[in-house]
Amino acid sequence: xxxxxxxxxxxxxxxxxxxxxxxxxxxxxxxxxxxxxxxxxxxxxxxxxxxxxxxxxxxxxxxxxxxxxxxxxxxxxxxxxxxxxxxxxxxxxxxxxxxxxxxxxxxxxxxxxxxxxxxxxxxxxxxxxxxxxxxxxxxxxxxxxxxxxxxxxxxxxxxxxxxxxxxxxxxxxxxxxxxxxxxxxxxxxxxxxxxxxxxxxxxxxxxxxxxxxxxxxxxxxxxxxxxxxxxxxxxxxxxxxxxxxxxxxxxxxxxxxxxxxxxxxxxxxxxxxxxxxxxxxxxxxxxxxxxxxxxxxxxxxxxxxxxxxxxxxxxxxxxxxxxxxxxxxxxxxxxxxxxxxxxxxxxxxxxxxxxxxxxxxxxxxxxxxxxxxxxxxxxxxxxxxxxxxxxxxxxxxxxxxxxxxx
Amino acid sequence: xxxxxxxxxxxxxxxxxxxxxxxxxxxxxxxxxxxxxxxxxxxxxxxxxxxxxxxxxxxxxxxxxxxxxxxxxxxxxxxxxxxxxxxxxxxxxxxxxxxxxxxxxxxxxxxxxxxxxxxxxxxxxxxxxxxxxxxxxxxxxxxxxxxxxxxxxxxxxxxxxxxx
Numbered sequence: 001x002x003x004x005x006x007x008x009x010x011x012x013x014x015x016x017x018x019x020x021x022x023x024x025x026x027x028x029x030x031x032x033x034x035x036x037x038x039x040x041x042x043x044x045x046x047x048x049x050x051x052x053x054x055x056x057x058x059x060x061x062x063x064x065x066x067x068x069x070x071x072x073x074x075x076x077x078x079x080x081x082x083x084x085x086x087x088x089x090x091x092x093x094x095x096x097x098x099x100x101x102x103x104x105x106x107x108x109x110x111x112x113x114x115x116x117x118x119x120x121x122x123x124x125x126x127x128x129x130x131x132x133x134x135x136x137x138x139x140x141x142x143x144x145x146x147x148x149x150x151x152x153x154x155x156x157x158x159x160x161x162x163x164x165x166x167x168x169x170x171x172x173x174x175x176x177x178x179x180x181x182x183x184x185x186x187x188x189x190x191x192x193x194x195x196x197x198x199x200x201x202x203x204x205x206x207x208x209x210x211x212x213x214x215x216x217x218x219x220x221x222x223x224x225x226x227x228x229x230x231x232x233x234x235x236x237x238x239x240x241x242x243x244x245x246x247x248x249x250x251x252x253x254x255x256x257x258x259x260x261x262x263x264x265x266x267x268x269x270x271x272x273x274x275x276x277x278x279x280x281x282x283x284x285x286x287x288x289x290x291x292x293x294x295x296x297x298x299x300x301x302x303x304x305x306x307x308x309x310x311x312x313x314x315x316x317x318x319x320x321x322x323x324x325x326x327x328x329x330x331x332x333x334x335x336x337x338x339x340x341x342x343x344x345x346x347x348x349x350x351x352x353x354x355x356x357x358x359x360x361x362x363x364x365x366x367x368x369x370x371x372x373x374x375x376x377x378x379x380x381x382x383x384x385x386x387x388x389x390x391x392x393x394x395x396x397x398x399x400x401x402x403x404x405x406x
Numbered sequence: 407x408x409x410x411x412x413x414x415x416x417x418x419x420x421x422x423x424x425x426x427x428x429x430x431x432x433x434x435x436x437x438x439x440x441x442x443x444x445x446x447x448x449x450x451x452x453x454x455x456x457x458x459x460x461x462x463x464x465x466x467x468x469x470x471x472x473x474x475x476x477x478x479x480x481x482x483x484x485x486x487x488x489x490x491x492x493x494x495x496x497x498x499x500x501x502x503x504x505x506x507x508x509x510x511x512x513x514x515x516x517x518x519x520x521x522x523x524x525x526x527x528x529x530x531x532x533x534x535x536x537x538x539x540x541x542x543x544x545x546x547x548x549x550x551x552x553x554x555x556x557x558x559x560x561x562x563x564x565x566x567x568x569x570x
Contacts, residue, residue, distance in 0.1 A: 025530075043533035051544050053550060105441075215508035216458040216478075234482040235431050299476070299484060310476070310484075312463050327461040335507040392496060 008036060013349070015044050020118070020354065030346055038341040038349075053324040057291065058158065060086060061080065061321065065311075068326055069159050069214040069359055070151040071114065074100075074328070075304035075371050076109045077156035079311040082237060084158045084302040087293045092238075096160035098280040101239030102173065103146060103213070104302075105269040111305035112262045112269075115357045116187065119259060122351040123200040128190070135183050138176045145169060148276060170277045177270045184266045191263050201256035204298040205340045205352035208253050215336030219307020219329050220265070223249045223355050224257030243275050255355040262357075277289025291319045293340060306357050330359040409433055409483050412454055420446045421486070422445040433485045437472055440498055443489035447475060450487060451504045455479050459505025462512065464519045466547040470498045471519050477505065491521065493546075518545040
């Protein structure tokens with residue numbers, strides 16, 4: 001349903017909408033097909049994580065922080081752990097930094113592959129969507145091998161990592177890198193030669209370098225405007241102090257540029273993983289961490305797949321933080337969204353929004369506020385049964401489906 | 407301009423900030439009154455070229471609400487400038503004119519800390535839902551999630567505590 005305003009049409013899109021799988025509301029004022037004004041309303045995924053952290057100890061908080069986002073969970077725990085280790089004065093073993101780096105780059109690979117699939121879907125190029133999501137499975141399988149989960153791998157802990165990488169597993173990672181490199185090179189070739197794809201992406205959602213500074217955009221959005229905004233390069237941390245990153249930038253300043261940056265970054269991630277596996281030192285993977293932090297505060301940042309991720313911790317000397325603040329990269333990239341949409345065609349709205357790789361959960365942060373009453377926590381078995389019942393209601397019997405041995 | 411030069415320039419002009427740089431790429435300062443904070447932020451923007459607004463950390467300081475504005479320059483230094491306002495009457499001015507990226511974070515200060523931000527551009531509130539009860543600010547220390555009823559969206563502290 002839309003409202004009329006003289007000759008303009010105000011089109012509400014969302015909060016539930018088909019273009020992205022998370023809720024966000026966009027009020028688009030149209031002059032014909034042209035977007036004249038866009039009002040973005042987010043916050044539907046606010047779950048109160050920062051408040052929840054204040055009433056739990058640091059170890060419990062680490063698990064909550066991992067759930068800020070399903071895609072870049074490792075980036076969040078890496079940042080939170082670094083902030084903790086900074087305040088505790090912990091000397092993290094080098095091997096742990098390498099493992100964090102390898103998992104971090106695998107996460108970047110699966111995040112960018114996911115994005116490339118979503119972006120392809122938004123412009124009707126579903127073949128590429130299926131290719132990239134098929135390839136992403138290879139990375140998710142590796143992450144499941146490392147941490148037991150496809151998302152929320154639980155690798156990081158204060159003072160290091162919880163899981164070592166055995167030689168066989170590292171060989172598997174290298175093997176997948178070989179497979180992916182070939183495919184990603186094909187996508188890079190596609191991105192620079194496929195005329196329909198280029199025509200749909202070039203010249204839309206423009207942010208010039210001045211605009212990027214004005215709106216404080218980060219990550220691939222900033223790098224696609226030629227701005228070297230990669231925390232791994234500008235403020236190296238962990239393994240990146242030893243293994244420098246070749247930052248990828250582009251000067252198209254549009255959705256096309258953001259696509260090129262992400263595709264090239266995947267090749268750089270593969271290079272980094274190979275170097276890290278070659279150079280990984282022997283030794284312990286963690287040191288013992290204290291339960292309490294001395295009173296004080298710190299501000300740490302890492303380069304998540306979507307850009308600069310900043311965590312603030314203030315300690316009052318106890319085992320629970322006085323304040324935790326998470327500024328995820330998606331939160332930074334929303335500021336310029338209305339500006340990016342204005343002046344372009346309605347048909348370009350989904351891909352312009354998708355081009356910042358928005359994560360609503362990251363932006364809004366949180367976990368369900370518990371009232372302490374009537375709270376229902378479902379067990380894994382209950383969830384499984386619930387899923388089976390839901391499918392049966394829709395005429396599908398999951399028990400009759402043959403499952404490939406895994 | 408490196409961090410030491412920024413600290414020196416800030417402290418020369420605004421000694422109350424007591425700016426210091428405990429580690430590379432970070433400059434911290436003390437809480438100051440809104441008027442001094444606004445002048446310091448303007449100075450950082452105009453003279454020190456801190457043109458990127460990163461975010462705002464709100465903190466409950468007991469009698470005060472603290473707002474720590476984190477801004478950055480092309481050298482990627484994070485500068486923390488802070489203002490404090492009385493919790494009983496927390497009013498600040500929007501810095502969205504200097505940093506458009508701060509508007510969303512200022513809306514958070516409104517919803518989560520009950521700070522009144524004058525000059526905030528019109529727009530949807532963020533991040534609490536429209537049906538959130540008036541006068542309930544979840545990131546204030548006295549706000550206890552155990553007393554919040556998700557079904558009725560009402561905050562119901564025990565009677566003795568409510569009287570306090």
